[in-house]
Amino acid sequence: MAKKVGTLQVIPPKKHNFSHHDISHNAIKVIEGLNRAGFKSYLVGGSIRDGLMGCNPKDFDVSTDATPEQVRKVFRHSRIIGRRFRIVHVKFGREIIEVTTFRGESTDSEQQVESSTGQLLRDNVYGDMRSDALRRDFTVNALYYSPEDESIYDYTMGIKDIEKRQLRIIGDPLTRYKEDPVRLLRAIRFASKLGFSIEEKTAAPIRDNAHLLTHVPPARLFDEVLKLFLNGSATATYSLLKDYQLLDSLFPSTMAVMDKSPYFEALIDAVMINTDKRIRNNKRVTPAFIYGALLWPAFIYEQHKLVENKVPIIPAVHEAAEKVIRQQQAFIAIPKRFTIPMRQIWELQWRLALRTGKRAEKLLSHEKFRAGYDFLLMREVAGERLNGLGNWWTRFQDAPEEQRESMVQELQPKQRSPRKRKASPKSHTL
Numbered sequence: 001m002a003k004k005v006g007t008l009q010v011i012p013p014k015k016h017n018f019s020h021h022d023i024s025h026n027a028i029k030v031i032e033g034l035n036r037a038g039f040k041s042y043l044v045g046g047s048i049r050d051g052l053m054g055c056n057p058k059d060f061d062v063s064t065d066a067t068p069e070q071v072r073k074v075f076r077h078s079r080i081i082g083r084r085f086r087i088v089h090v091k092f093g094r095e096i097i098e099v100t101t102f103r104g105e106s107t108d109s110e111q112q113v114e115s116s117t118g119q120l121l122r123d124n125v126y127g128d129m130r131s132d133a134l135r136r137d138f139t140v141n142a143l144y145y146s147p148e149d150e151s152i153y154d155y156t157m158g159i160k161d162i163e164k165r166q167l168r169i170i171g172d173p174l175t176r177y178k179e180d181p182v183r184l185l186r187a188i189r190f191a192s193k194l195g196f197s198i199e200e201k202t203a204a205p206i207r208d209n210a211h212l213l214t215h216v217p218p219a220r221l222f223d224e225v226l227k228l229f230l231n232g233s234a235t236a237t238y239s240l241l242k243d244y245q246l247l248d249s250l251f252p253s254t255m256a257v258m259d260k261s262p263y264f265e266a267l268i269d270a271v272m273i274n275t276d277k278r279i280r281n282n283k284r285v286t287p288a289f290i291y292g293a294l295l296w297p298a299f300i301y302e303q304h305k306l307v308e309n310k311v312p313i314i315p316a317v318h319e320a321a322e323k324v325i326r327q328q329q330a331f332i333a334i335p336k337r338f339t340i341p342m343r344q345i346w347e348l349q350w351r352l353a354l355r356t357g358k359r360a361e362k363l364l365s366h367e368k369f370r371a372g373y374d375f376l377l378m379r380e381v382a383g384e385r386l387n388g389l390g391n392w393w394t395r396f397q398d399a400p401e402e403q404r405e406s407m408v409q410e411l412q413p414k415q416r417s418p419r420k421r422k423a424s425p426k427s428h429t430l
């Protein structure tokens with residue numbers, strides 16, 4: 001029998017495969033603590049979705065009818081955070097369990113503030129489990145689990161959507177995207193991460209409403225955009241972002257010049273593939289590298305313009321980096337701790353070509369050498385012809401000292417002869 005959205009369906013333990021063992025002990029402790037204090041509480045969101053899909057859930061969110069203040073009183077090591085949504089973080093060593101109070105349905109109230117575009121600026125109206133489910137973003141994210149009866153509580157037919165492997169927004173799609181345009185990005189993120197299709201009505205308004213993203217505070221976009229590329233399916237995510245034309249609102253300066261060189265798109269693709277591979281192999285991925293690739297086209301274009309206007313290469317590199325980063329901050333607020341290494345990676349692309357005398361040896365101990373070298377390899381993978389520069393550095397790093405000296409010496413005549421000069425700082429993509 002077809003169920004209506006908002007009707008509760010309780011799935012008993014025999015009828016689902018979500019296992020108690022998938023849950024962090026600390027999340028159970030939080031739920032038990034709240035229940036003992038007389039409140040209702042459930043595990044909710046991504047952990048149930050991932051558990052049902054057979055992936056290891058990583059973070060655990062709890063939803064309850066206790067207010068943030070009441071939750072705060074139950075757990076000593078907890079604090080209330082956030083303004084837009086007030087939530088409580090309960091700390092257990094390095095693990096944090098996020099506890100949210102059931103949200104209510106939209107009403108006019110001081111606790112719920114809307115902008116002129118329909119964006120919810122504050123949303124602290126409390127309600128019950130049903131209204132909480134209906135205020136969540138996608139049906140597959142609105143499933144609740146009770147460790148007490150081991151049942152799953154489903155108000156939005158989320159279980160069905162998991163079976164159908166489809167992502168469906170709850171409620172009227174356009175209203176929900178307007179309320180919080182970040183949901184446009186979340187649709188892409190979950191579809192690619194889970195390998196789900198985006199249900200037709202959920203997908204329909206995305207392209208035409210991409211511009212709404214420009215109303216999201218740049219600081220919030222920094223986190224959300226990073227999550228898009230760090231979940232192990234950056235390649236699929238990037239391609240969906242392109243399909244849905246969301247990149248113009250995130251990286252306008254890059255998108256404006258993307259078709260000026262075939263290497264631009266190829267470099268970003270190569271970095272996305274490499275990022276996924278590193279995550280699969282539990283290697284570190286730095287945001288500076290990812291943002292460095294996404295902004296590389298804009299940076300090269302600016303730098304090229306300056307050189308054409310007779311600005312010497314080194315000041316041109318600095319000036320172009322400065323300008324691209326400054327303009328990008330209006331869309332995505334990339335913190336200084338990432339823009340500094342990003343600039344260093346870009347600058348190294350020129351310095352790595354200058355290897356004579358003591359330069360190559362010195363560059364090896366540059367704090368960002370590794371990232372700069374990796375970036376160089378990515379450019380070569382993208383098809384840029386750099387005259388074997390990447391390979392030279394690969395050999396140079398592993399060579400014993402005497403061999404390094406001779407490698408540098410072999411370069412001298414080549415670099416002096418103007419006719420044979422290759423891989424010079426000027427050789428570039430445009």
Ligand code: ATP
Pocket residue numbers: 044045046047059061135136137138141142180182183
């Ligand atoms: P992940 O695996 O990326 O952590 P998640 O589903 O747990 O996925 P979170 O960002 O941790 O995502 O959010 C937890 C839950 O809060 C979501 O599952 C969803 O129910 C709800 N939620 C998060 N962001 C929004 C939003 N912008 N609008 C509505 N509901 C949201």
Ligand code: MG
Pocket residue numbers: 045046047059060061
């Ligand atoms: Mg989560």
